[in-house]
Amino acid sequence: MSEFLAMGGYGAYVWPSYALAALVLGLNAWLPWRRHRRLLRARQARNEP
Amino acid sequence: MFGPTLDRLAAPKFFYPFAGRLLPWLGTLAAALLLLGAGWGLALAPADYQQGDSYRIMFIHVPAAWLSMLTYMVMAGGAFVFLVWRMKLADMLAKCCAPLGAAFTALTLITGSLWGKPMWGTWWAWDARLTSELVLLFLYLGLIALRGAIDEPQRAGRATALLALVGVVNIPIIHFSVEWWNTLHQPASLTRMDGPAIHPAMLTPLLLMIAGFTVYFAAVLLQRLRCEILERERDARWLVELDAP
Numbered sequence A: 001m002s003e004f005l006a007m008g009g010y011g012a013y014v015w016p017s018y019a020l021a022a023l024v025l026g027l028n029a030w031l032p033w034r035r036h037r038r039l040l041r042a043r044q045a046r047n048e049p
Numbered sequence B: 001m002f003g004p005t006l007d008r009l010a011a012p013k014f015f016y017p018f019a020g021r022l023l024p025w026l027g028t029l030a031a032a033l034l035l036l037g038a039g040w041g042l043a044l045a046p047a048d049y050q051q052g053d054s055y056r057i058m059f060i061h062v063p064a065a066w067l068s069m070l071t072y073m074v075m076a077g078g079a080f081v082f083l084v085w086r087m088k089l090a091d092m093l094a095k096c097c098a099p100l101g102a103a104f105t106a107l108t109l110i111t112g113s114l115w116g117k118p119m120w121g122t123w124w125a126w127d128a129r130l131t132s133e134l135v136l137l138f139l140y141l142g143l144i145a146l147r148g149a150i151d152e153p154q155r156a157g158r159a160t161a162l163l164a165l166v167g168v169v170n171i172p173i174i175h176f177s178v179e180w181w182n183t184l185h186q187p188a189s190l191t192r193m194d195g196p197a198i199h200p201a202m203l204t205p206l207l208l209m210i211a212g213f214t215v216y217f218a219a220v221l222l223q224r225l226r227c228e229i230l231e232r233e234r235d236a237r238w239l240v241e242l243d244a245p
Helices: A002-009 A011-047 B004-010 B012-044 B053-085 B088-120 B128-149 B153-167 B170-180 B200-232 B237-243
Strands: none
Touching: A002 A011, A002 B053, A011 B012, A011 B053, A011 B088, A011 B200, A011 B237, B004 B012, B012 B053, B012 B088, B012 B200, B012 B237, B053 B088, B053 B128, B053 B153, B053 B170, B053 B200, B088 B128, B088 B153, B088 B200, B128 B153, B128 B170
């Protein structure tokens, strides 16, 4: 396991790459999803007097 | 203008629910491809005989670079359709692409840096490939800023569409930079006349990641478009009817 994490000595470059990719893809999926939910909620709130 | 089926689909009234039905499928497919590709690339693919395990950054870097350019072409396509036919949805498409493209380009540059340091001994070089990709990032940021600076949506759309179309010239420069100039960056290994120069054990996870990134892009783009439609069409009759129980 520690051998896998070491990535042949390149762990300090490989893992940040994957972590950053996960962060960028995660955020770009979550933010529009949250925005859409909020927009729908705002419509609902407007419709309920 | 594109035949009755496409014209109908391009109307926000039809596009909004259509995108909503497509989204769960695209999202699931993207997640499956990305998890499979990343797991394969990190754990199953063999180490490279020259670059050791550092080459595994490729499974992020190459798909991100591919998307940084694909996003631009989709955006430019939207810009063109909006300029010529004034189609609202095309302008929304162009708008939604810009921040995604900027994110993919930044990811490309940073993972390239993380790969360059151990392999070339430097985080950055003013090399043709690296510089033209940096120009792409500034193009995306410039397009976002330009749209933000103009209040009236139609004018903002036309101005950004023009700039987006001028910027298309940078895409072939990025792609062919490794052939036209003597660069530090390695030449293309996938898009070669004689076929990919990568062993299947590494090519399979790479293609999975490229497919995963592409489907992911389609999914998040659709969701952004849905938000854009909800905002711009806020008072449209079809949306008001959709609210009614």
